[in-house]
Amino acid sequence: MAKELKNLTKRSENYSQWYNELVVKADLAEQSDVRGCMVIKPYGYSIWEKMQRALDDKFKETGVQNAYFPLLIPKSFLSKEAEHVEGFAKECAVVTHYRLKTNEEKNGVVVDPAAKLEEELIIRPTSETIIWNTYRNWIQSYRDLPLLCNQWCNVMRWEMRTRLFLRTAEFLWQEGHTAHATREEAEERARMMLKVYADFAEKYMAVPVVQGVKSETERFAGALDTYTIEAMMQDGKALQSGTSHFLGQNFGKAFNVQFIDKNNKLEYAWATSWGVSTRLMGALIMTHSDDNGLVLPPKLAPIQVVIVPIYKNGEQLQAIDEHVAGIVERLRALGISVKYDNADNKRPGFKFADYELKGVPVRLVIGGRDLENNTVEVMRRDTLEKETRSCEGIEEYVKTLLDDIQENIFRKAKTFRDEHIYECDNYEDFKARVKDGGFFLCHWDGTAETEARIKEETQATIRCVPFDVEQTPGVDMVSGKPAKYRVLVARSY
């Protein structure tokens, strides 16, 4: 394994391969024997759990409650919302039978043809249909609104080309589905949840994001508006990291969800939905990590501090063990998660490489001389800088250091991102530069034709109309027509 650790491909050699190797070598996830479905390994899952906990707390602060809706959706439900069916009823897993039986050779099982379902069931690719079918019975009056539900669950989309975390047939996510009495309240909720995602991305994941609204082409199937957060990976490509949709009354009408409003009039309910998925793991990995392995933000690191002893013999180890016990206790008292790795079947060098690969933010090393001097070697994972410090007050120092690392990797990612955002008004220039990555702020005439041409000729797409870009007049860089917006264009995952 020590040999494997060193074998990580460099980002500059092959960024894509670096990512694929890192996910597996850092014990985050692996492909399963089921096409396109991944196994999330304990170390990877523990990062996901920390993301879930933080997001879930934030959702609940806004009044959202968790619930659970069925995995399977009757095929006919998908057809009820005209645009939705186009987007989601195609590549999906279809359950057609409900029983197996022993085969004739008595050495295996076959599908029992007698157990064919009257109507096929689809494994949810997203749950708007089944949830709005349920909401019909929950909503009668404006007093039943708003209804703010979220579920943490698995979904399935039969993707042809899959990559761990970024695009898998099955993935884990949360999907929030809210119902409102007014258009304004629903629109506000959709934007509110985007802000929750953006705050989470920046403050927990340390991933800077551009917030904006999608073009009509890139909208969620069935939405009137799709809001998005877009992050820049180290290769300059965009990763859509979370979306929040204002669905208007489309699902209210499709599933006949009506309520008596304050004026005693029958109205259709207004809807939003919003989700983030295990794809966030991909954003986290690709934003911060380096050629030595993962770099994790302290707020999401399962192990924040690892302590490794260096010793000549059992007697010295015992002395270090006793000394470290006090440090561990003081760190834990400050709410810091610590691992003391005194396993004797691995050499310190192996441990160092392994914890670097796994992205543990702070490493403390204590040897015989440190013991004499009451010192400790402190290494921070983000910069790999080492220094020797007194054990006196080390816990407060580490706490501050963790905060500093959290800020530093965000600042670093933001500087990189900002250096790779370009205003660009010339299509030839754009075509020449976009293949090297980066976000391009371009004038767009607002037509699907121009959008399609850019995509076809450059593989880049309009990621969003950013909220915080000043919308000044100009001409579309492709068509030369008057521009409707300045939009963010980039190649993406």
Added chain:
Amino acid sequence: MAKELKNLTKRSENYSQWYNELVVKADLAEQSDVRGCMVIKPYGYSIWEKMQRALDDKFKETGVQNAYFPLLIPKSFLSKEAEHVEGFAKECAVVTHYRLKTNEEKNGVVVDPAAKLEEELIIRPTSETIIWNTYRNWIQSYRDLPLLCNQWCNVMRWEMRTRLFLRTAEFLWQEGHTAHATREEAEERARMMLKVYADFAEKYMAVPVVQGVKSETERFAGALDTYTIEAMMQDGKALQSGTSHFLGQNFGKAFNVQFIDKNNKLEYAWATSWGVSTRLMGALIMTHSDDNGLVLPPKLAPIQVVIVPIYKNGEQLQAIDEHVAGIVERLRALGISVKYDNADNKRPGFKFADYELKGVPVRLVIGGRDLENNTVEVMRRDTLEKETRSCEGIEEYVKTLLDDIQENIFRKAKTFRDEHIYECDNYEDFKARVKDGGFFLCHWDGTAETEARIKEETQATIRCVPFDVEQTPGVDMVSGKPAKYRVLVARSY
């Protein structure tokens, strides 16, 4: 709704109907339009979340880590373990296709026959097969062991007759899967997890359980031993509430999971698996609740204390609001979850009935005279007893009261259970009495024939060989042959 609240069927009239109505009226869950699949509503889900959190913490204290494995299992995997396939490969949801297409009338979608899978996939009914197929690559040496993984997920078994929480086609659960280097360690882990379940049931759910080992007939398909916790519902029937399995080397051999042991010998890994599900919600509801609705143990109640004001006018309400704000703050400071319900669109009587139905452990009512006297009316949900107390120190009083309710409902359930456990050595007597419910401790000759006859003639089954029953000599009540064990026999859910 006020009318509906009062319409709950009495337990003495129809226990089964009382349960079905209560689950729906207390907003815990409801049937979906997908056959056998339930919707877990926010209030019900918030209880499940509290269960999850407590169990998850306990698992982690024993070294278990969470992970995630695929939802879909290749059909051929099920046949690899001979007994397992018999138990699980029959009634299950089968995915045969991966695409839909628009139908000829262009008004709906049909399964695309061109998108037929080469090998059908099964929605997991349990995950031993896919997990042990994965473990093969994770386990090479005894240093990789023990491997202690758990996953929280959904599973599906195509049950013909379903009941909310008790037996549904899709349900939520956790499934732990551990791999060990020795038989002893695996057996110890299986028993350890049963103890975790028993402690959780008794200390959090306040549900007393009998711990024991299943007969061969009732074992999990593929296990060498199945340990179980059995709870008694108010109708005297048993509810199997959690199981832990010692799987021997069955899955290690079926999936070729071998490791080099300390003596440099190649060995098959030893396995356990263990799970509890949303069925626990059924146990919780049926153990404590009464004709007025749910009774929840304070440790799992989403709202532990509700405060309801009674007022003549807005001015008085405002005075009560201000007064209550202080009480709420003091309660929250003690970690108590409080809801102050001053909504003006519902009368106090409606609120009282609603919170009784929902099982909120403690209700505080404050009216105008209370305000003058600095008093509050305290009602405990378990006994429905009311008393008036000073607001001075009310937070400490409520805290103690919550502990008292937790203990009291456990004691009450345990007294009921113990009064309905009978030693019985006469089969005629058994047959006459078992239909009225209760747990019968009977001598059993250990044969499947006797077990089958009891089941056929009385619908009762051997629930387990209890750990804490003294095994004295005797004769089987059915066959008259020498008994092997004294076992627990009961009708069950």
